[in-house]
Amino acid sequence: MILGFLGTGHISSSVIEGIFKSKLKFKKIYLSPRNRVIAKKLSKRFKKIQISKNNQQLIDKSNWVFLAITPRVGEKILKDLYFKKNKKIISFISTINLKKLKENTKNKNITRVIPLPFIGMKKGPIVIFPPDKSVKNFFKHLGKVVEVKSEKVSKSFWATSSFMAPFYNLVSATSDWLTSKGVNRKEAEDYTRELFLALAEDAINKKKLSLKQLVVESQTPGGTNAFVLKELKKKKFYKVQQKVLNSIFKKF
Ligand SMILES: NC(=O)c1ccc[n+]([C@@H]2O[C@H](COP(=O)([O-])OP(=O)(O)OC[C@H]3O[C@@H](n4cnc5c(N)ncnc54)[C@H](OP(=O)(O)O)[C@@H]3O)[C@@H](O)[C@H]2O)c1
Numbered sequence: 001m002i003l004g005f006l007g008t009g010h011i012s013s014s015v016i017e018g019i020f021k022s023k024l025k026f027k028k029i030y031l032s033p034r035n036r037v038i039a040k041k042l043s044k045r046f047k048k049i050q051i052s053k054n055n056q057q058l059i060d061k062s063n064w065v066f067l068a069i070t071p072r073v074g075e076k077i078l079k080d081l082y083f084k085k086n087k088k089i090i091s092f093i094s095t096i097n098l099k100k101l102k103e104n105t106k107n108k109n110i111t112r113v114i115p116l117p118f119i120g121m122k123k124g125p126i127v128i129f130p131p132d133k134s135v136k137n138f139f140k141h142l143g144k145v146v147e148v149k150s151e152k153v154s155k156s157f158w159a160t161s162s163f164m165a166p167f168y169n170l171v172s173a174t175s176d177w178l179t180s181k182g183v184n185r186k187e188a189e190d191y192t193r194e195l196f197l198a199l200a201e202d203a204i205n206k207k208k209l210s211l212k213q214l215v216v217e218s219q220t221p222g223g224t225n226a227f228v229l230k231e232l233k234k235k236k237f238y239k240v241q242q243k244v245l246n247s248i249f250k251k252f
Pocket of ligand 1 (some may be wrong): 036116
């Protein structure tokens with residue numbers, strides 16, 4: 001199988017990193033010439049990668065074409081490219097829906113996928129819409145596949161994927177607070193990274209408990225965790241989170 005990535009930015013780099021770490025079998029990966037710096041770096045690192053002359057050549061040479069361009073670029077360039085009927089198109093584009101993708105590419109064989117940067121470590125959820133056996137079999141090598149049957153539901157997952165920066169900001173603010181209390185910055189950052197890593201791993205290891213039960217289990221009645229949780233709830237911290245999710249949902 002020959003794979004082609006239209007757009008060589010952050011997410012293409014992560015997916016390609018994951019592919020090379022996995023046991024997936026493929027003959028070659030074609031990259032579009034943009035971003036040239038990243039494309040060159042990847043082609044130097046992996047022998048099976050080749051930079052194509054232009055976007056159309058990449059499409060013509062690949063069996064599967066991954067759309068990893070921004071929505072604005074997609075709106076601009078897709079309708080002028082030709083996708084033969086036998087191509088499989090995997091779109092990572094956040095805000096171009098399936099109907100529009102079909103119109104723009106004049107191709108029906110399209111799956112929308114939400115990869116996240118940790119796909120480079122073969123970790124994290126990967127949402128696929130609509131369900132497709134071959135796409136699932138491909139991405140199961142790169143993370144935990146979640147198949148959804150409705151585009152509206154897939155949009156809800158897109159909304160939650162916008163919680164990467166807010167999550168890191170929570171981690172960063174926790175570390176900053178430690179620093180403000182006199183802890184050396186590196187020590188504060190190392191501690192905070194370990195704390196949040198352990199919490200996330202614990203949540204995975206305790207899958208028998210619901211997330212709500214985890215919240216209960218991690219606090220002693222009247223204890224410090226109970227106090228902080230109650231204060232944050234009182235200040236509408238979590239209500240604001242739900243509101244923001246509703247706002248971002250409307251953008252998908
Ligand atoms: N980053 C994520 O975590 C993530 C997760 C899920 C989905 N996505 C989606 O994936 C898409 C790409 O995101 P990204 O973060 O990887 O963005 P990015 O880093 O900006 O990459 C976009 C790439 O498209 C290239 N490009 C621009 N114009 C082009 C053209 N005419 N032909 C071919 N390539 C062109 C850019 O090249 P230049 O640098 O030369 O302009 C760049 O390499 C977006 O639709 C995004 O919603 C991203």
